[in-house]
Amino acid sequence: AQTVTQSQPEMSVQEAETVTLSCTYDTSENNYYLFWYKQPPSRQMILVIRQEAYKQQNATENRFSVNFQKAAKSFSLKISDSQLGDTAMYFCALGAGNTPLVFGKGTRLSVIA
Amino acid sequence: DTGVSQNPRHKITKRGQNVTFRCDPISEHNRLYWYRQTLGQGPEFLTYFQNEAQLEKSRLLSDRFSAERPKGSFSTLEIQRTEQGDSAMYLCASSSSALAHYSPLHFGNGTRLTVT
Numbered sequence: 001a002q003t004v005t006q007s008q009p010e011m012s013v014q015e016a017e018t019v020t021l022s023c024t025y026d027t028s029e030n031n032y033y034l035f036w037y038k039q040p041p042s043r044q045m046i047l048v049i050r051q052e053a054y055k056q057q058n059a060t061e062n063r064f065s066v067n068f069q070k071a072a073k074s075f076s077l078k079i080s081d082s083q084l085g086d087t088a089m090y091f092c093a094l095g096a097g098n099t100p101l102v103f104g105k106g107t108r109l110s111v112i113a
Numbered sequence: 114d115t116g117v118s119q120n121p122r123h124k125i126t127k128r129g130q131n132v133t134f135r136c137d138p139i140s141e142h143n144r145l146y147w148y149r150q151t152l153g154q155g156p157e158f159l160t161y162f163q164n165e166a167q168l169e170k171s172r173l174l175s176d177r178f179s180a181e182r183p184k185g186s187f188s189t190l191e192i193q194r195t196e197q198g199d200s201a202m203y204l205c206a207s208s209s210s211a212l213a214h215y216s217p218l219h220f221g222n223g224t225r226l227t228v229t
Contacts, residue, residue: 004155043222044117044220044221044222045156045206045218045220046220047218050215093155100158100161101215101218103155105153105154105155
């Protein structure tokens with residue numbers, strides 16, 4: 001079975017600062033994908049970034065980057081130059097073993113002006 | 114690309130009543146997923162379709178729940194004899210099958226169900 005753990009229920013960051021959201025996961029599969037999804041207040045969930053487990057290079061998307069530590073089964077999200085629009089719930093998700101995505105419980109991020 | 118559309122946005126019903134939700138996926142997506150999200154939790158998988166075939170159902174999906182996707186287009190999720198524990202946000206998502214389950218999911222805004 002696949003599991004995803006997000007140990008930070010809530011976080012806050014000052015505008016323009018950098019914040020890192022943590023995620024750990026467990027799977028016995030060798031090939032899998034990891035995702036970060038963002039759910040703004042009262043808006044639909046959207047994909048932020050995706051990492052393929054067999055790729056050693058960390059994925060980046062503009063101000064968003066990940067620190068993928070395969071041996072430690074850790075997949076953290078770094079948001080640089082935080083903006084007010086980054087305020088949202090952030091969900092880490094794991095896709096492995098040809099099963100639908102398993103999501104963590106989420107981290108509520110507040111960006112403070 | 115008009116996005117994934119879900120209706121209604123909100124539904125309040127009395128315990129014991131039946132409810133039906135609708136999801137219209139992105140037209141070129143052949144995979145359609147239903148997830149349920151309760152307060153303080155991440156989305157939990159319920160079921161998915163590839164075209165019109167329902168390929169997998171979660172153990173969370175009791176026999177009071179049924180989903181259909183006639184003609185591989187829109188999908189409906191029906192809950193019979195609703196219970197207070199069914200109160201949740203029901204999310205629909207669609208994707209292409211290029212990477213099986215790992216193509217990016219496109220979510221709708223969800224249907225929030227409140228059972229009184």
